[in-house]
Amino acid sequence: MFPMPVAKWKPVNRALYKLSLPVALVIWLLPLIAVMVTSIRSSDELVEGNYWGWPRHFSLIANYSDALTTSPMLHYLWNSVLITVPSVIGSIVLASMAGFALAIYNFRGNTALFATFVAGNFVPIQILMIPVRDLSLQLGIFNTVGALILFHISFQTGFCALFLRNFIKQLPFELVEAARIEGANEWTVFFRIVLPLIRPALAALAILVFTFVWNDYFWALCLTQGDEAAPITVGVAALKGQWVTAWNLVSAGSILAALPSVIMFFAMQRHFVAGLTFGATKG
Template sequence: MYPMPVEQWKSPVTRRLYKLSLPIALVIWLLPMIAVLVTSVRSTEELAEGNYWGWPKHFALIDNYREALTTSPMLHYFFNSVLITVPSVIGSIALASMAGFALATYRFRGNTALFATFVAGNFVPVQVLMIPVRDLSLQLGLFNTLSALILFHVSFQTGFCALFLRNFIKQLPFELIEAARIEGAGEWTVFVRIILPLIRPALAALTILVFTFVWNDYFWALCLTQGDDAAPLTVGVAALKGEWTTAWNLVSAGSILAALPSVAMFFAMQKHFVAGLTFGASKG
């Protein structure tokens, strides 16, 4: 049922080939990111000379990143991304935790159909929703506003989070909830005092996932915004492109700056993320 550990493989040649192939595959996978990182410290003169893949002769780390921050309103884009991401994460996690609790603990008519709706919603391609969502934002007067992006992300991420949390809560012993109800605890007390502490690893894992999805979103930010007023950081990086030529070192520096918050959050909450993914994986 489970893959055999590498140490238990019978053929020593196969084990050696496997261990040798891992660093090669890792380098190939990291090659685009390494290229972007090296380009972000390359000087404009070297790019003009055609030195795209060679090792930089002169490092322009401070100049490139300072110019990326000053030649375009990157701080404004960063602030917009924060205003979009934080409410979206809080709203989707809060709604999904309550929906997951209801779907996992209450038996009512339509429970299975409602849960199937959450599951089916995760299989809808986002490109199909582009025109209806854009038209709806125009009709409601929300186009090119932060509220449009927040509402869309909350509605779109809540389905996935509710599916995730419903399965986690379903694994909890129902006797804990019954015991709390017998002691006179209300449903809100059961949810806040018992369920939420027990699913804390799952909440941490979902927080990282939703934060990464929303922060790195480019498609919906491009569809629902126009100009710099409500544009997040992912769209703002495109503003670093020139009208006739593109300074790829500045674009690479802006891309690195845009990726830093999600990477930093993942490493800061790595233990909680792994615990949330392995929660309930073993008995006992």
């Protein structure tokens, strides 16, 4: 049973729905608006207690320049790039091959392996904190960029494989059979037939994984110590003073940390929507 379209609702229900949408949107955006307004507020107004009123003096350039110069913010940003880009590429490369194998080949243990990928997505990551931290110490990679890259590739590959396996499964198997009859080997089928057809899914998955890795705070806090390998999500905490916290600088740093994910989404929005709706209809 499908929900009734809004156009077919009763006039009273439709009017209430249209009135509730702006209210829900404002409530949802209120924390973000508060952070954005605080990021352009002067320190003097914060000392005076003007937290929620409209700023009397705009300190946009001063706050954002201080956020970049009073702490190694650029270093944190570069660490986030070094962590996120290899993690996204590694996860998608491994997951595309795993998804291809799970979708195309019928081998013993296929269902069990696929079930393992599915079950791994339901494991609460918090219970893995101590084992993963101990493993990174034993391997000698604690507090390194490589540790975060290895961790994110390991944990994101399961979700990506599940995602891509379902997309590849929807492709006509006759295409693969026709390519094999023409003499194409399995690598040719994978690179020349399957990958071009799932390009929208790969783009959508790249945006999702980029957002997951870039915005990660929990594992970056667990696997790093100090500024050497800390990404931007952990680096924002460095803007907090020992005795007094400059919330305008913390807010400016938070906006800078969130900008790459927002820019990435809007730049790839067309591919993201196409990837999510890929295979939803036939004909």
